[in-house]
Amino acid sequence: MPAIAVLSAVFVVGFEQFVEWRYGPSGIVGLLLLTIGVRTKSPTCSSIGAVVLALMVTGPAL
Numbered sequence: 001m002p003a004i005a006v007l008s009a010v011f012v013v014g015f016e017q018f019v020e021w022r023y024g025p026s027g028i029v030g031l032l033l034l035t036i037g038v039r040t041k042s043p044t045c046s047s048i049g050a051v052v053l054a055l056m057v058t059g060p061a062l
Helices: 002-039 043-061
Strands: none
Touching: 002 043
């Protein structure tokens, strides 16, 4: 069980670092809002986070 917890923590930290490196501070804000919204079961907060991340990903294509 501890190995799974360590692996998941490493994955989460690595993913956060990738988002920050690729999309900057606004990507971190979007990821934070999405995470908080999912954990608190707040559809508004998670939707705002998802929209911010979607805009960050598709921004150059628009």
